[in-house]
Amino acid sequence: MVTFFVIWVLLNSKLTPDVLLSGLVVAFIVALISCSKCDVFNDIRLSPKAMAYSITYIFVFLLELVKSNFDVALRVISPGLPINPGIVEVKTKLKSKLGRMILANSITLTPGTLTVEMQDERFFIHWIDVKSENIEEDTKLLVSKFEKYLEVIYG
Amino acid sequence: METIALITSFVLILIGLYGILSQKNILKMIVGFSLFDTGLHVLIVTVGYIRGGTAPILDQVTGTSNVSDKIVDPIPQALVLTAIVIGLGVTALMLAYALKMYQEKQSLDIRDFKELKW
Amino acid sequence: MNLLILITLSVIMLVMAVTAVVHKKLTVAVLATGVVSLMASVMYLLMAAPDVAMTEAAIGSGLSTIIFFYVLNKIRKAK
Amino acid sequence: METLKIIGAIITLIGSLFLLLGSIGLIRMPDVFTRIQAGTKASTLGTLLSLLGLGIIYFDMAGKIFLLIVFILITNPVSSHMLARAAHFIGVKKADLTVVDKLEEKGKNHETKNSAK
Amino acid sequence: MANIILQIAGGIMLLSLVLSLYRFFSSGTLVNRVIAFDTMTIISISLIAMITHYSGRTIYIDVALIYGLLSFLGVVVVARYLEKSL
Amino acid sequence: MIRNFFIILIIAGLAGVFVSLFWEFGASDTLTPLATHYANNGAAEVGAPNLVTSIVVTYRGLDTLGEVTILFLVAAIISFFLKVEKKGQKMAPPRVSSEIILTASKLLVPVVLVLGIYVFVNGHLTPGGGFQGGAIIATAFVLLLMANPRFELNHRIIAAVESVSGMAFVLVGVLGILLAGGFLDNKILPLGHFGKLFSAGAIPIIYSLVGLKVGSELSNILSNFQDVQKDEL
Numbered sequence: 001m002v003t004f005f006v007i008w009v010l011l012n013s014k015l016t017p018d019v020l021l022s023g024l025v026v027a028f029i030v031a032l033i034s035c036s037k038c039d040v041f042n043d044i045r046l047s048p049k050a051m052a053y054s055i056t057y058i059f060v061f062l063l064e065l066v067k068s069n070f071d072v073a074l075r076v077i078s079p080g081l082p083i084n085p086g087i088v089e090v091k092t093k094l095k096s097k098l099g100r101m102i103l104a105n106s107i108t109l110t111p112g113t114l115t116v117e118m119q120d121e122r123f124f125i126h127w128i129d130v131k132s133e134n135i136e137e138d139t140k141l142l143v144s145k146f147e148k149y150l151e152v153i154y155g
Numbered sequence: 156m157e158t159i160a161l162i163t164s165f166v167l168i169l170i171g172l173y174g175i176l177s178q179k180n181i182l183k184m185i186v187g188f189s190l191f192d193t194g195l196h197v198l199i200v201t202v203g204y205i206r207g208g209t210a211p212i213l214d215q216v217t218g219t220s221n222v223s224d225k226i227v228d229p230i231p232q233a234l235v236l237t238a239i240v241i242g243l244g245v246t247a248l249m250l251a252y253a254l255k256m257y258q259e260k261q262s263l264d265i266r267d268f269k270e271l272k273w
Numbered sequence: 274m275n276l277l278i279l280i281t282l283s284v285i286m287l288v289m290a291v292t293a294v295v296h297k298k299l300t301v302a303v304l305a306t307g308v309v310s311l312m313a314s315v316m317y318l319l320m321a322a323p324d325v326a327m328t329e330a331a332i333g334s335g336l337s338t339i340i341f342f343y344v345l346n347k348i349r350k351a352k
Numbered sequence: 353m354e355t356l357k358i359i360g361a362i363i364t365l366i367g368s369l370f371l372l373l374g375s376i377g378l379i380r381m382p383d384v385f386t387r388i389q390a391g392t393k394a395s396t397l398g399t400l401l402s403l404l405g406l407g408i409i410y411f412d413m414a415g416k417i418f419l420l421i422v423f424i425l426i427t428n429p430v431s432s433h434m435l436a437r438a439a440h441f442i443g444v445k446k447a448d449l450t451v452v453d454k455l456e457e458k459g460k461n462h463e464t465k466n467s468a469k
Numbered sequence: 470m471a472n473i474i475l476q477i478a479g480g481i482m483l484l485s486l487v488l489s490l491y492r493f494f495s496s497g498t499l500v501n502r503v504i505a506f507d508t509m510t511i512i513s514i515s516l517i518a519m520i521t522h523y524s525g526r527t528i529y530i531d532v533a534l535i536y537g538l539l540s541f542l543g544v545v546v547v548a549r550y551l552e553k554s555l
Numbered sequence: 556m557i558r559n560f561f562i563i564l565i566i567a568g569l570a571g572v573f574v575s576l577f578w579e580f581g582a583s584d585t586l587t588p589l590a591t592h593y594a595n596n597g598a599a600e601v602g603a604p605n606l607v608t609s610i611v612v613t614y615r616g617l618d619t620l621g622e623v624t625i626l627f628l629v630a631a632i633i634s635f636f637l638k639v640e641k642k643g644q645k646m647a648p649p650r651v652s653s654e655i656i657l658t659a660s661k662l663l664v665p666v667v668l669v670l671g672i673y674v675f676v677n678g679h680l681t682p683g684g685g686f687q688g689g690a691i692i693a694t695a696f697v698l699l700l701m702a703n704p705r706f707e708l709n710h711r712i713i714a715a716v717e718s719v720s721g722m723a724f725v726l727v728g729v730l731g732i733l734l735a736g737g738f739l740d741n742k743i744l745p746l747g748h749f750g751k752l753f754s755a756g757a758i759p760i761i762y763s764l765v766g767l768k769v770g771s772e773l774s775n776i777l778s779n780f781q782d783v784q785k786d787e788l
Contacts, residue, residue: 004669010415011673026672034665069370069397076377076390085386087440101658108429111393114385115429116436118653126385126436156276160320161580163283165573167290167309169566174294176562182344183294186302190290193313193333200320205586210321210526211606212682213598226606227321228590233610237622239328240686240769243337244629247776250344251633257348274476274523278516281483285490292494300499300550304506307543308493314536315513318520318529323682324607326532327674331690335539336773339697342550343780349553354471361474364519368478368485371512375488378508384500391489391504395511402478402515406522409471413527420534423666424514427541430659431507434548437653439500441552528681535674535683535691538667542694545656545701 004030050153057149064110064145072111072128086130087116090123090139092147099150106146160201167194181253181263185246192242196235203231279319286312303341310334360408367401370394384439392432399424479519486512503547510540603679603758611684612758612765616728623721623768630775637779660702667695675766676759685762689769696774700781710778713771720767727761 008023075082094100104115107125117124123143131137167190174187208227253263260267286309293305310333317326377390400421407417486509493505514533521529586594593606593614601609611619675688 004665007419007666007669008673010419011670012415012677022676026669026676030665030668030672033668065397069394072377072390072394073370073373076373076380076394081380081382083381083386085383087385097654097658098662101655101662104433104655105426105429108433109393109396109425111389111397114389114393114436115433115655116385116440118655126389128386128389156279157580159276159279159283160316161577163286163316165570165577166287168573169570170287170290170294172569173562173566176565177559178294180299182299182341182348183302186293186299186306189306189337190293190309193309193329196325196329197313197316200317200322200325203322204320208321209524210323210528210682211594212323212526212528212680213604213606214526214528224585226586226594228586229593229606229610230587230590232322232325232607233615235322235325236328236607236611236684236686237618239325239332241622241625243332243340243773244626246337247340247633247780248629250340250780251636254344254347255636258351261351263348274479275520278479278483278520281487285486288490298499301502304499304502304547308506308509311510311513311540314532315516315520318517318524318532321524323526323529323532324605324684324687327535327682327687328690330532330536330539331687331694335543336690336693336777338543339546340777340780342546343777346550346553347780357471358474361471361478365474365478365481367515368481371515372481372485372488374508375485375492375512378489378492378505384498384504387492387501387504391492391508392511395508399511399515402482403518406518409522410527413521413530416530416534420514420530420537423534423537426659426663427537428511430655431541431544431548433653433655434545435500435503435507438548438551442500531674531681531683534670535687538670538691538694542697542701546697549701 002027053149053152057146057153060149061106061109061146064106068110068112075128082129084129085126087124087126088130090125090143092121092123092139092143094121094147094150099153103143103146103150107143157201157204157206160197160204164194164198164201167191167197170194179264179266181256181265182250184265185249185253188249189242189246192238192246196238196242199231199235199238203228275319279316282312282316282319286316299345300342303338303345306341307334307338310337357409360405362405363408364402364405367398367403367405370398370401372398374398385436388432388436388439392428396424396428475519475522479516479523482512482516482519486516499547499551503544506547507540507544510536510543514540601758605679605682605684607682608679608684608758608762612761616761619765620724620728623724623765623772626769626772627717627721630772630779633776634779657702660698664695664698667691667698671695671766671770675762678762678766679758685765686769688762688766689771689773692766692770693773693777696777700777710775713775713778717768717771717775720764720771724761724764724768727757727764731757 004027005023008026009019012019012023092100092103094103100118100121104118104123107113107123108115112128114126115123116126171187171189171191171194174190175184178184178187205227209225211226211229211232256268257263289305289308289312293302293309296302296305310329314326314329314334317323317329371394374391374394377394378387381387381390403417403421407414489505489508489512492508493502514536517533517536518530521527521533585591593610597606597609598604601613603609603612671688671691671694673688674683674691675685678684678688
């Protein structure tokens with residue numbers, strides 16, 4: 001419900017009493033309608049450590065995003081098209097659904113890797129430049145850089 | 156600027172009409188109708204355009220008094236707003252008819268439906 | 274600049290419209306209609322009509338394509 | 353103030369360059385999966401950067417732009433994932449360069465398990 | 470200065486729109502066309518933001534919000550259609 | 556062959572008519588008198604910054620009522636047509652959707668609902684209004700359907716929302732006759748401060764009602780196109 005209220009205020013992008021009042025009403029109504037759907041929000045831990053880790057995670061993610069984007073961009077414009085695609089399998093330790101979704105989205109958003117299929121704790125990832133075909137090694141290369149943060153945040 | 160939009164809308168209308176008249180497949184005819192609709196909406200909005208005008212929503216940019224020489228004509232926009240929603244309704248209705256006709260005869264060809272031909 | 278955007282949008286719209294009418298596959302025709310609606314909605318913004326642009330984006334490009342694909346799915350199943 | 357505007361404009365320019373790279377990748381890549389990689393990912397970063405630049409220039413719509421960025425960050429990978437999954441399911445031809453496909457090897461028994469669920 | 474850079478950025482966006490149009494026509498399967506559609510919608514969001522800048526009305530950004538949502542759904546619907554599980 | 560010839564003849568004739576009609580057309584530099592009146596006095600009379608909204612809801616309110624009626628009729632006819640499903644067809648069970656879209660739909664549906672409510676409550680301040688907001692709410696329903704193809708909407712709740720909002724819409728209109736100038740007049744509530752959220756009289760209320768009604772009708776149409784087989788559930 002707090003999330004909806006924040007979204008409402010951001011949408012209106014001003015802080016007058018009428019906006020706040022109507023935001024309360026709207027957030028309450030939406031939370032009432034979709035209360036059974038809200039359970040994904042419960043996984044978030046609100047301890048200071050988790051907060052710090054999530055901020056760090058955002059920065060790590062953005063850095064990774066820009067870095068791999070330049071990598072793929074170089075591949076695209078270089079004339080020989082040096083790609084080596086394949087679908088590899090990795091494993092994750094995350095249990096919470098929201099954490100897993102964010103992990104999969106992060107993997108998809110970093111260019112060069114793309115989540116094709118997701119079966120419980122096994123991800124099948126299309127990789128534009130396959131370096132190894134071993135599960136453990138791929139996990140170490142692709143997942144663990146995001147996972148160690150997400151594990152603290154979502155468990 | 157408005158000339159280009161006008162020509163685009165005319166050509167869209169003509170292409171849509173050609174699609175409606177020449178195609179044998181019912182769903183392709185509905186696609187043509189949809190194109191015709193879009194062209195018509197672009198045409199009406201273009202007629203209401205004023206050179207150098209801005210959107211008919213008053214805020215700090217336009218001020219509140221004597222706005223009539225700053226904004227574009229709001230009436231065609233209001234009409235098109237209604238027309239788009241009605242267009243969706245009509246398209247959905249036609250699709251429902253097409254589906255029902257397909258379930259009757261297992262065919263989407265307009266030439267197979269001869270009952271109402273005279 | 275506005276003129277350049279408008280010309281590009283018009284060309285894309287017309288090419289897509291011809292594709293939608295001429296092409297044999299229905300799915301391609303529906304997708305092309307979606308692209309025409311999309312470009313039309315950007316065009317409405319250039320013609321200073323944000324309300325209409327919003328309606329076209331929500332209804333013409335979104336819901337109408339979705340309904341078309343539902344019907345195509347049903348027809349494919351009935352075969 | 354002016355320097356802030358120029359910084360925003362330069363960020364937007366970089367974003368549009370990424371959009372262009374995405375389109376070039378869309379044309380050059382050999383098969384569906386690599387096209388999804390090059391096309392949609394680079395375009396996502398391009399859109400993010402250009403929105404960010406405009407958010408720096410017009411500070412009063414920063415809230416909406418922030419929301420739009422979060423929205424794109426959630427929805428875009430989901431749609432590319434769905435497309436890739438569908439493409440793999442219907443058996444789109446992969447490029448000759450493809451070295452390994454673990455999903456194809458394990459595919460059979462996983463599919464039956466899934467449908468039985 | 471800032472305006473000139475933004476104009477160049479808009480021109481590059483138009484160019485990439487046309488380039489992704491090329492993918493729509495070459496190479497036959499539906500999946501390729503859907504990818505081109507997706508890319509075009511993403512570029513269009515940036516284009517709407519640029520039009521917001523040219524016209525000087527910040528309220529136009531609402532349209533981009535709706536656009537992002539609806540384009541996402543269109544792509545997902547086509548993907549489900551391809552999976553034969555709509 | 557003769558058919559194609561006639562088609563091309565008709566289209567060429569229509570093109571000729573278009574060219575001769577609009578050969579001299581150029582966008583005018585001034586508004587028509589009616590539009591000038593709306594532009595200069597609309598803000599004072601109705602109190603809504605978005606002139607399109609004030610025209611749709613107040614000046615041309617009856618048109619909107621007719622439009623909502625047409626949508627209702629369309630929904631009714633479509634459900635009448637498509638309700639009789641053939642039974643006994645064995646369908647393969649659809650492919651289970653992946654966990655990503657399940658979680659994403661859970662995450663996004665409330666956000667989409669908030670966005671739709673924002674669009675139709677702020678219809679008098681920003682672009683948008685009841686129709687767009689209704690379409691977005693129907694989109695939330697589509698999102699649920701994507702996550703679970705066998706998801707079924709509770710038709711009783713939808714019908715209740717639709718009829719209640721329709722009745723309330725007409726009721727607000729009649730209140731306009733009783734308390735203010737005419738049908739759907741928005742001055743039954745004070746006009747308030749220009750540009751605030753609670754302003755422009757009854758326009759936010761009317762547009763919210765229109766949004767709810769359009770949203771439920773569009774969801775109804777969509778759920779009729781979805782194939783649910785009753786015996787399978």
